[in-house]
Amino acid sequence: xxxxxxxxxxxxxxxxxxxxxxxxxxxxxxxxxxxxxxxxxxxxxxxxxxxxxxxxxxxxxxxxxxxxxxxxxxxxxxxxxxxxxxxxxxxxxxxxxxxxxxxxxxxxxxxxxxxxxxxxxxxxxxxxxxxxxxxxxxxxxxxxxxxxxxxxxxxxxxxxxxxxxxxxxxxxxxxxxxxxxxxxxxxxxxxxxxxxxxxxxxxxxxxxxxxxxxxxxxxxxxxxxxxxxxxxxxxxxxxxxxxxxxxxxxxxxxxxxxxxxxxxxxxxxxxxxxxxxxxxxxxxxxxxxxxxxxxxxxxxxxxxxxxxxxxxxxxxxxxxxxxxxxxxxxxxxxxxxxxxxxxxxxxxxxxxxxxxxxxxxxxxxxxxxxxxxxxxxxxxxxxxxxxx
Numbered sequence: 001x002x003x004x005x006x007x008x009x010x011x012x013x014x015x016x017x018x019x020x021x022x023x024x025x026x027x028x029x030x031x032x033x034x035x036x037x038x039x040x041x042x043x044x045x046x047x048x049x050x051x052x053x054x055x056x057x058x059x060x061x062x063x064x065x066x067x068x069x070x071x072x073x074x075x076x077x078x079x080x081x082x083x084x085x086x087x088x089x090x091x092x093x094x095x096x097x098x099x100x101x102x103x104x105x106x107x108x109x110x111x112x113x114x115x116x117x118x119x120x121x122x123x124x125x126x127x128x129x130x131x132x133x134x135x136x137x138x139x140x141x142x143x144x145x146x147x148x149x150x151x152x153x154x155x156x157x158x159x160x161x162x163x164x165x166x167x168x169x170x171x172x173x174x175x176x177x178x179x180x181x182x183x184x185x186x187x188x189x190x191x192x193x194x195x196x197x198x199x200x201x202x203x204x205x206x207x208x209x210x211x212x213x214x215x216x217x218x219x220x221x222x223x224x225x226x227x228x229x230x231x232x233x234x235x236x237x238x239x240x241x242x243x244x245x246x247x248x249x250x251x252x253x254x255x256x257x258x259x260x261x262x263x264x265x266x267x268x269x270x271x272x273x274x275x276x277x278x279x280x281x282x283x284x285x286x287x288x289x290x291x292x293x294x295x296x297x298x299x300x301x302x303x304x305x306x307x308x309x310x311x312x313x314x315x316x317x318x319x320x321x322x323x324x325x326x327x328x329x330x331x332x333x334x335x336x337x338x339x340x341x342x343x344x345x346x347x348x349x350x351x352x353x354x355x356x357x358x359x360x361x362x363x364x365x366x367x368x369x370x371x372x373x374x375x376x377x378x379x380x381x382x383x384x385x386x387x388x
Contacts, residue, residue, distance in 0.1 A: 015085060028121050033112065042103060044103045045103065045104065046101060048067065048101045049098060057113060058085050058087065061104060062104075064077050066101050066102070080105060088102075167314075218230070226363075227310060228311075229310055229368075232364065238367030241361065242358060250379070254273075275384070293376055298372065298373070300372065304332070304356075305355070309359060325360075334346075
């Protein structure tokens with residue numbers, strides 16, 4: 001290749017790698033430049049892991065230094081290089097493989113400097129201080145390779161954090177919109193109650209609409225459905241604990257009902273086990289009501305656990321984030337019962353804390369939904385205690 005010392009000096013004027021080269025040294029450098037490599041946009045000049053045999057000096061265009069994640073098919077841009085800058089200089093420090101890939105950001109060209117020729121031009125004998133500097137350079141080369149790996153991990157962590165923040169923003173927006181829509185829907189239900197024999201025909205569609213919205217949000221989330229409790233993982237211990245831990249709550253319900261019949265004048269003489277008789281419903285209506293409750297109780301848990309508790313737990317930080325997630329989701333859930341009665345909202349709150357704790361143990365909806373159905377059916381239809 002026909003290059004002059006003046007042209008090379010102009011090209012490398014800002015490159016510290018060639019700082020203070022004499023004209024004689026530049027002549028030697030020019031003498032071993034054997035070719036110019038020309039690339040189209042997107043083509044790779046070197047690939048990570050390749051044997052490093054050449055050093056490159058960018059003549060025109062731009063190149064991106066990219067690093068691939070080991071566990072994923074994702075690439076991160078570490079730097080953008082311009083004319084006059086060198087590529088592959090780490091290979092001068094040690095004989096390791098390429099620590100990153102370099103691809104053309106635009107149509108570009110680079111001068112090729114064979115490393116073997118550079119070594120040939122070096123003196124055969126080295127003084128002690130020069131040898132020590134060479135050894136130090138080798139160590140620095142290893143550190144540079146480690147730095148590239150660390151940089152990629154840092155970029156991945158920052159990207160994950162940015163994605164979580166974006167998802168948190170969307171989640172908070174959905175919660176606010178959903179809460180407002182829910183309150184409007186409750187207001188409409190209250191207005192319609194004077195015209196309808198049973199507001200269930202309004203509240204059930206509202207609940208199902210929220211469930212459908214939740215499923216759509218989960219499908220578009222950056223997190224898998226299993227992160228929201230839609231998984232069969234650990235379903236057996238979750239189901240076992242749901243039954244085991246629900247039994248004391250059911251016993252407590254009977255004790256509370258018995259206490260009320262003895263201390264409250266309005267309930268004096270009432271049966272502890274009402275079996276839904278006080279509602280005056282027929283057997284068919286009771287069976288239908290139990291089936292409906294068994295269907296919609298899991299939907300309620302899906303909204304409160306998948307939609308709220310799981311999301312809070314993913315986005316909150318700190319060692320108490322699980323407890324805070326349970327508290328916040330339960331507070332939101334119990335507040336949605338205020339339209340029925342203040343007492344019911346208070347009764348739902350401790351149960352919500354219990355179900356939130358139960359869900360946090362295995363992060364599957366199977367156990368908590370089962371517990372909700374057992375306690376709800378027993379309390380509402382067997383004991384006659386207003387549960388949900």
